Amino acid sequence: MSPLRSANAPIAQGPILDLAQVEVRFPSARGTFAVVDRVDLSVAHGEVLGLVGESGCGKSMLARSIMGLVPPPGVTTGGTMLFNGVDMVGLSKDERRRLRGDRIAVVPQEPMTSLNPTLRIGDQLTEVLRAHRPTMSSDERRARALVVMEQVGIQFAEQRLSQYPHELSGGIRQRVMIAMALICGGVELLIADEPTTALDVTIQAQILELFMQLQSEQKMAVILITHDLAVIAQTAHRVAVMYAGNIVELAPVLDLFDVPRHPYTRGLLESMPRRGISASKTHLATISGSVPDPSNPPAGCRFFDRCQFAVKGTCDAENPALEQITEDRWVRCFRWRELPEFVLADAGAGS
Numbered sequence: 491m492s493p494l495r496s497a498n499a500p501i502a503q504g505p506i507l508d509l510a511q512v513e514v515r516f517p518s519a520r521g522t523f524a525v526v527d528r529v530d531l532s533v534a535h536g537e538v539l540g541l542v543g544e545s546g547c548g549k550s551m552l553a554r555s556i557m558g559l560v561p562p563p564g565v566t567t568g569g570t571m572l573f574n575g576v577d578m579v580g581l582s583k584d585e586r587r588r589l590r591g592d593r594i595a596v597v598p599q600e601p602m603t604s605l606n607p608t609l610r611i612g613d614q615l616t617e618v619l620r621a622h623r624p625t626m627s628s629d630e631r632r633a634r635a636l637v638v639m640e641q642v643g644i645q646f647a648e649q650r651l652s653q654y655p656h657e658l659s660g661g662i663r664q665r666v667m668i669a670m671a672l673i674c675g676g677v678e679l680l681i682a683d684e685p686t687t688a689l690d691v692t693i694q695a696q697i698l699e700l701f702m703q704l705q706s707e708q709k710m711a712v713i714l715i716t717h718d719l720a721v722i723a724q725t726a727h728r729v730a731v732m733y734a735g736n737i738v739e740l741a742p743v744l745d746l747f748d749v750p751r752h753p754y755t756r757g758l759l760e761s762m763p764r765r766g767i768s769a770s771k772t773h774l775a776t777i778s779g780s781v782p783d784p785s786n787p788p789a790g791c792r793f794f795d796r797c798q799f800a801v802k803g804t805c806d807a808e809n810p811a812l813e814q815i816t817e818d819r820w821v822r823c824f825r826w827r828e829l830p831e832f833v834l835a836d837a838g839a840g841s
Contacts, residue, residue, distance in 0.1 A: 504575070505532040506679055506711045507556070512569035514548075514555050516785075523785040525551050527735035528569070530812070533679065538705060538712045540726030540743065542719060542758065546781040548735040549715045550599075553681045556713075557596055558586040573679070592622045595671035599684030601663035605655040612651030615639075615670055622674050638669045643700060661693035668700065677708070683715045698725060719762055723747060728818075731755050734782050734792035737812060738822040750832055751821040753797045760834065791824070799825055 514526035526548045533539050541549050555566045558578065571578040573594065578586060598604040606614055615638070616631040626634070632651070639647040642665045655663055664685065671680060682701060686694035702725055705712050714725055722729055722743060729746045731739040731754065739752040750756045757777040779796040788794055790806035797805065804824055812822045 505572075506535045506574060507531070507533040507713075508570075508572040509556070510570045510572075512552070512555060512571060513567050514551050514560055514564055515567045516564045518785045520785065522567075523787075524735055525564070525784045526555060529732075529735075529737055531730065531737070533711045533713060535678075535711055536705075536709045537728065538702075538714060538726045540722035540729040541713055541715045541732060542717060542722055542729060543732035544717055544781055546734075546784075547732045548784075549732050550683055552732070553596065553683050553713065553715055556681065557590055557594065558583075559590075588622070591618055591671075592674045593676055594679045594681070595674075595677045596681040596683060597664075597667050597671050597685045599687045601660070601667045601688075602655060604667060605663060607655055609654075610651065611653055611655070611658070611666055615651075615666070615673055618670055618673050634673060634675075635669070638673045639666075642669045642672070642704070643696075644669065659693075660689050661696065664689060664693075664697055665700070668697075668704070672704065672708075677710055679711045679713070680705070681713045681715070684717070685714075686716075686718075686721065694721075701725070719747075719758055731758070734787060735784060736792060736809070736822060737820075738793070739820065741819045745819060751815065751819065751826045751829075752793075752823050753799050753829065754793050756829075756832055757796075759832075791822075799829055801825065 509529060509531040511528045511530065512526060513524055513528055515522040515524050529552060541552070543549055551560065551564070554560050556571060560566055566579065569579070573589065578589070581589075612632065612635060615635040616628070619626055619631040619634060623631070635651065636647045639650060644650055644662060644665050650658070650662070650666075658666065671677065685701065686697050689697060698721060701712070701714075704710070714722070716722060726743045729741060729743050730737050731752060733754050739746065739750070739755045741751075746755065747759065750759055754777070757775070760775040761777065763774060777796055782788055782792060782795070788806065790808055791797070791800070791810055794800045794805050800806070810822050810824050812820050814820050815826070
């Protein structure tokens with residue numbers, strides 16, 4: 491069984507997505523290096539899987555690999571990617587393209603750069619239908635665009651069809667991207683890559699609420715990629731924590747927040763803003779250092795140089811394997827059994 495497949499996840503007739511030993515490599519002067527390093531990942535039908543980690547950990551590149559959109563000169567060099575039992579790695583470019591945008595869709599993190607600034611919104615929405623529903627007439631495509639725009643909460647949809655991206659607010663542009671992802675009507679897996687990063691807090695909440703409403707209504711599986719654990723807490727069934735190209739911990743969302751097993755996960759949780767803590771009296775915790783250069787990874791645990799619990803001679807000798815610790819929990823750490831109890835700072839301490 492793939493490590494990310496939880497016995498308690500809502501799996502129906504097996505996972506919709508099952509990745510095994512997926513690797514994405516880029517060339518360098520010293521040979522090739524992995525930005526996604528032998529990742530195993532399964533997503534159940536109707537499940538929301540959170541994928542978290544800092545920038546540079548490989549989250550977005552993993553998503554691009556699933557979509558078949560790794561930017562050259564990068565290449566998906568190893569592993570299998572089963573979508574409803576069919577290995578996408580063996581599909582032709584045309585077959586992969588037919589899946590992308592129809593049954594598998596993505597919502598990117600910055601709609602202003604994803605939308606074509608020279609095309610009207612209506613043209614961009616109906617372009618997806620022209621590619622995937624070629625028998626539809628232009629009137630049918632326009633009607634479908636209006637239905638989906640209203641479905642994602644875009645008011646004055648008729649007027650929006652004739653507008654350009656720069657005429658829309660950030661929140662409306664993101665809703666357009668969601669409409670574009672869902673317009674074909676048959677999406678089974680939606681990959682949302684930092685979908686609220688460029689939005690203000692109020693609009694972020696609205697977009698997240700929309701995602702969860704659509705996911706519940708359409709029973710889609712969702713991979714939600716973010717660096718924000720607060721978003722994950724509100725939305726996900728399970729969480730995979732990614733660091734330096736590896737999955738370092740995965741667990742049901744409540745279990746991970748209650749008892750994080752990996753030092754990196756602990757650091758992410760400790761750095762979250764929390765209610766009741768006064769910013770004027772309490773500084774947020776940080777994780778010292780930065781994500782290692784993927785072209786020159788450390789010999790041992792990828793987190794060794796930043797870990798307060800690391801032990802020389804053990805943690806720097808080799809990269810630990812992803813170890814199963816309960817039926818639905820996995821961790822990549824030599825010392826997880828020895829870590830002290832995890833206790834967040836008292837939220838009332840700085841009040």
